[in-house]
Amino acid sequence: MTEHIVVVGAALVDDGRLLAARRSAPAELAGRWELPGGKVEPGETADAALVRELREELGVDAEPGMRVPGEWPLRPPYVLHVWTARLRPGSPAPQPLQDHDALRWLGLDEIWDVDWLDQDVPALRQTLTRL
Numbered sequence: 696m697t698e699h700i701v702v703v704g705a706a707l708v709d710d711g712r713l714l715a716a717r718r719s720a721p722a723e724l725a726g727r728w729e730l731p732g733g734k735v736e737p738g739e740t741a742d743a744a745l746v747r748e749l750r751e752e753l754g755v756d757a758e759p760g761m762r763v764p765g766e767w768p769l770r771p772p773y774v775l776h777v778w779t780a781r782l783r784p785g786s787p788a789p790q791p792l793q794d795h796d797a798l799r800w801l802g803l804d805e806i807w808d809v810d811w812l813d814q815d816v817p818a819l820r821q822t823l824t825r826l
């Protein structure tokens with residue numbers, strides 16, 4: 696298990712819509728949509744990493760909810776975990792500050808309208824059963 700490094704992705708939900716973020720980097724992922732997030736740092740808990748990543752990438756003040764059961768392989772040694780999250784009262788609205796060039800709030804009937812990263816598709820399918 697120590698050979699895995701966890702990447703946390705946030706299923707950030709507000710007013711019944713899910714936030715999707717379009718990557719601007721690296722080049723091979725640019726233009727594809729993801730659940731925003733990033734790598735858990737050594738000694739950091741997953742929920743703390745989620746809050747930190749969402750602050751850095753989107754400028755928001757997020758509250759982690761529950762971890763969605765499951766683990767999805769990324770390029771080794773990374774694996775994707777998903778957590779639900781909400782905006783805390785008074786949080787700024789998300790902005791693409793870093794690594795993204797567009798954001799969309801998707802209604803639950805619009806989820807598949809964007810071109811998600813391959814690995815986010817099964818994670819998202821599982822997540823949708825929990826929202």
Ligand code: 9L3
Binds near residue numbers: 705734769770775812
């Ligand atoms: N990744 C895949 N799906 C996601 C996230 C947040 C990340 N929902 C992949 C993309 C990168 C790696 O994980 O290859 C590390 O992510 P980041 O730290 O570049 O966001």
Ligand code: MG
Binds near residue numbers: 734748
């Ligand atoms: Mg990231």
